[in-house]
Amino acid sequence: MNVNSIPFNKVNTLKSVGRLKINDDFNHAINFINDTFYPQILGGGWMFRENTTNCSQLPQSGVAIIFVCRGRWKQLNNTLSTLIPLLQTQHLCYRIFVIDQEGDGLLNKATLFNVGFVEARKRFDFNCVIFHDADLIPLDDRIPHSCDDEVRKHAMHLSVGVSTWNYMLPYRSLIGGVLKISTDHFILANGYSNSYWGWGGEDDDLEIRLRASNIHYVHINSSIGRYLAQPHAKQIRSNGKLRQKLLKNAKKLFHHDGLNSLKYKIRLYSENLYFTYFLISLK
Template identity: 35%
Template sequence: MDEMTRKRPRLVFFHRLVPVSKTRAILVILFILFSISLILLIHHLPISKVSSSNPSRYHWKRDGRRALPLCPLVSPLSVGWLDLSAEIPALLDDSAALQDTTTNAGLKEGGSYQPKDCQARSQIALIVPYRNREEQLTVFLRYMHPFLQRQQRHYTIFIVEQTGDLPFNRGMLLNIGFLEAKRREEFQCFIFHDVDILPEDDRNLYSCPDYGRPLHMSFVIDIHDYKPVSLMFLFGGGVIAISELDFIRANGYSNVFWGPGLEDDDFYRRIRRLNMTVVRPQSPVDHLRYRTLYHDADADVDPQRQTLFDEGYLRFESDGLANLRYRLVDLQMKRLYTHIVIDPTLALSND
């Protein structure tokens, strides 16, 4: 009896082990089946074939088709500096040249383009405030489309036109262009561009700046003898690139500057208040030159503009995108651009 008694605990212990061993075996089998399923799933998912050593190799789409490679940071299509004194008269006279930059190049209705042979790194909205400068607009569109296409950019040009007799309000038009563009596409950044200024060299890259670092591009201009101008004396007028989030953080431009001047200086103070760093392109200065197109000086200068500027810090949060009011008169997808026509009189209404 004593021997049987001694063996029973061992037998009981052995029987207790059997269910545990079966459970482990089941778990192992389930793990193996799960691993096989995972391997098969990964095998059929789209796999990026781009490596850090070879960024130009192809990606793959979910349907298994080969996607386009990323466009290079610097386009091989660039031609460098162009003599705009010769280019501008030709652009005005040669309407047939449009064929190469529209239908042949794949320009879509509304002035939207993306390269055929590579995937652009970002999508850009080029926003141009405009009124009563038809000749300049013709030159601008005929020049900027091939310029941006040579840079292999994915872009859309928006022309925001002010109607009526009120003085021109550039800041408001840029705010409107920003909002109307956002309603139509997912743009990573916005380039605000005056219609009377052109880049002379397509190595001046029109690209998206980093977050918190708005890009002031037009600081080497013919009217200043192509000498780089300090930010202390010149900011904003001409060409600025900024991310969507940075523009929203700044509450856009002020809406109170009717007539030329100081809306850019006010915007500079807004972004500096948020501790953003205004940067300028790192390309050689010779690549950053801009040419201005002649036009008569604007006569509608607001005598209160300096006071409005001095008190601007009081309105940074309330004046801008936050209180933007306008009437959309017309919106057309034209051959070379998206045409946004607005009436700004609501901005002066107390209703």
């Protein structure tokens, strides 16, 4: 697939309905998309526009959506079965990337997000990126996924209301879950830290990086930014003392810990029907 273009499909039947109803049994079948919507482009890309194949020709340019997934394939399947029709309803030019970590050691989600960003830029023309937890299903098709003028001004926290938190923001500086940010701002903040192994801390670190880089962020309207959190096995938490030390020194460390210090190897790469997949070694 050309790095600067992506095939398009035109769908006239998709209409916004606002709040979505999701089955509580989490038994979603992604295969129905083939029958209900136009077939997906290999690699998880799609464009709503006739007679054009370049995202830059659209008023709202391309958006890359990046998931980290290791052992949560059922949850990812459920999320995509709702997210893909939602993205097409919004008439976007998008491509989905899924990043997996080799082995069974501690997960480094932040580094994998960095890898996804770097590799996505080699394969797709986009001006903003959405970092999306695999287990969060969007509950409103008005959640703004487009790369519009607003996200060029400030980062946008989309998952303001998550079911596990009774659809309330637990603390004002939380930006984890689903975050939309321009490529320029993400590069300016040097991406995520690569130092957080295990669960927790990387999102708070990014929030500190944004403030230190004079990048503003906003939480979208809580009545729209609602997500259903699917049950999953708990991850191993990172070392608490080390995590607090990293957060305390985040302003000092972020200039040389992030996109500019990224080290990884691609073990497997494939362009699937619904996403582009990478298996990454961080050793």
